[in-house]
Amino acid sequence: xxxxxxxxxxxxxxxxxxxxxxxxxxxAQRIPLRPKDPALTVTTPYVLFVPxxxxxxxxxxVPKQVIRFLNDEAxxxxxxxxxxxxxxxxxxxxxxxxxxxxxxxxVPHLYNxxxxxxxxxVHRVRExxxxxxxxx
Amino acid sequence: xxxxxxxxxxxxAINWNRIQDDKDLxxxxxxxxxxxxxxxxxxxxxxxSWHTLTADEQLMTTRVFTGLTMLDTIQGxxxxxxxxxxxxxxxxxxxxxxxxxxxxxxxxxxxxxxSTLISxxxxxxxxxxxxENENLQRKADIVLNxxxxxxxxxxxxxxxMLESFLFYSGFYAPMYWSSxxxxxxxxxxxxxxxxxxAVHGYYIGYKFQKAxxxxxxxxxxxxxxxxFELLFELYENEEQYxxxxxxxxxxxxxxxxxxxxxxxxxxxxLGYEGLFPKDQTAVNPAILxxxxxxxxxxxxxxxxxxxxxxxxKAVNTEDEDxxx
Numbered sequence: 001x002x003x004x005x006x007x008x009x010x011x012x013x014x015x016x017x018x019x020x021x022x023x024x025x026x027x028a029q030r031i032p033l034r035p036k037d038p039a040l041t042v043t044t045p046y047v048l049f050v051p052x053x054x055x056x057x058x059x060x061x062v063p064k065q066v067i068r069f070l071n072d073e074a075x076x077x078x079x080x081x082x083x084x085x086x087x088x089x090x091x092x093x094x095x096x097x098x099x100x101x102x103x104x105x106x107v108p109h110l111y112n113x114x115x116x117x118x119x120x121x122v123h124r125v126r127e128x129x130x131x132x133x134x135x136x
Numbered sequence: 137x138x139x140x141x142x143x144x145x146x147x148x149a150i151n152w153n154r155i156q157d158d159k160d161l162x163x164x165x166x167x168x169x170x171x172x173x174x175x176x177x178x179x180x181x182x183x184x185s186w187h188t189l190t191a192d193e194q195l196m197t198t199r200v201f202t203g204l205t206m207l208d209t210i211q212g213x214x215x216x217x218x219x220x221x222x223x224x225x226x227x228x229x230x231x232x233x234x235x236x237x238x239x240x241x242x243x244x245x246x247x248x249x250x251s252t253l254i255s256x257x258x259x260x261x262x263x264x265x266x267x268e269n270e271n272l273q274r275k276a277d278i279v280l281n282x283x284x285x286x287x288x289x290x291x292x293x294x295x296x297m298l299e300s301f302l303f304y305s306g307f308y309a310p311m312y313w314s315s316x317x318x319x320x321x322x323x324x325x326x327x328x329x330x331x332x333x334a335v336h337g338y339y340i341g342y343k344f345q346k347a348x349x350x351x352x353x354x355x356x357x358x359x360x361x362x363x364f365e366l367l368f369e370l371y372e373n374e375e376q377y378x379x380x381x382x383x384x385x386x387x388x389x390x391x392x393x394x395x396x397x398x399x400x401x402x403x404x405x406l407g408y409e410g411l412f413p414k415d416q417t418a419v420n421p422a423i424l425x426x427x428x429x430x431x432x433x434x435x436x437x438x439x440x441x442x443x444x445x446x447x448x449k450a451v452n453t454e455d456e457d458x459x460x
């Protein structure tokens with residue numbers, strides 16, 4: 001069994017992204033919501049799941065908590081890919097947090113899903129992540 | 137008809153330096169950051185394009201916009217306002233006043249489109265149609281009935297359905313024109329409305345879910361059953377309304393896929409999984425890309441076909457907080 005430590009995610013109190021990650025039934029660690037919570041430091045490679053914030057002008061698209069997490073060089077060195085959540089109603093800003101993180105960290109932007117994601121999305125991401133880790 | 141006006145029973149001065157629910161401030165900031173007015177959109181650039189549409193196409197488009205005007209009027213004047221007395225925090229009340237005002241901006245923006253593109257007589261005819269169309273009136277009645285009712289959570293469900301589902305039979309038309317490079321400025325304006333409605337649906341749905349957290353299992357089941365019943369009732373009516381509008385142009389089935397796709401999103405905003413399966417929600421790719429240029433299948437790295445798509449494309453947005 002390969003160690004697919006695999007997932008680090010952020011989810012606001014709306015819990016949309018958490019619910020998607022829960023349905024994957026894969027080990028996952030959550031980036032803390034509040035500044036006073038102890039910071040998350042990871043020690044094994046992971047794929048980041050990030051919701052897109054903001055409204056269309058793109059500013060503030062990546063949640064502050066995620067930026068803080070990635071500012072830690074140890075965390076940053078272990079990111080292998082990014083999956084983004086969003087809503088097509090935001091037009092060209094749809095899932096833009098995934099584009100931003102992929103470019104900043106030079107990793108592939110693997111997949112986008114809307115809101116809680118569909119059963120199909122869960123299936124594709126589960127399968128896709130399995131393949132992705134095998135090929136690495 | 138005299139109804140007793142329900143108001144918040146006790147008002148305390150709102151203190152934005154003490155926030156009970158961070159989501160209130162986050163959404164307030166998002167909504168105020170997204171503020172816009174129709175006067176900023178150069179609608180008159182669409183006049184030439186408008187005259188390339190056939191009479192049937194113009195009629196459909198005009199009727200679509202009166203229908204949307206109706207929904208925005210309901211939401212601005214009754215819907216968002218009816219949520220205020222149920223608010224749990226003073227900041228939630230303030231967010232609803234913002235939503236209510238913005239819905240009135242949306243309603244007014246359709247009048248800007250009308251006055252730019254069509255004559256006063258045609259405008260009057262279109263509004264008369266909206267008064268006489270049974271399916272549009274029924275849609276309004278169903279929602280208004282819940283706004284007047286005595287269940288705060290059912291009001292939120294009805295409101296989320298309106299924000300995240302009922303608008304889309306109308307929003308289809310400007311996305312359709314945009315995909316054919318027509319009425320592109322009008323489409324830009326509608327995209328601003330679509331963006332606002334997403335935040336509204338998300339927020340009201342979130343507040344519904346917060347209320348559910350404290351509810352008994354029986355009450356949760358009641359609200360879930362109610363939500364799906366309401367969705368079916370509204371969906372059936374939307375199908376008929378869609379036929380009224382789009383049958384003459386042969387677009388009805390395409391619109392219905394878009395309806396089901398958005399019905400699923402409305403459910404998700406309320407915390408439920410989507411109801412319609414993938415094969416019934418396959419939105420025409422041209423419509424989806426008019427809505428969001430990023431929504432194409434190439435964003436599936438796992439499929440293999442998207443393997444050329446690796447590192448995110450250039451994005452001209454920066455936050456100062458990045459330290460690398």
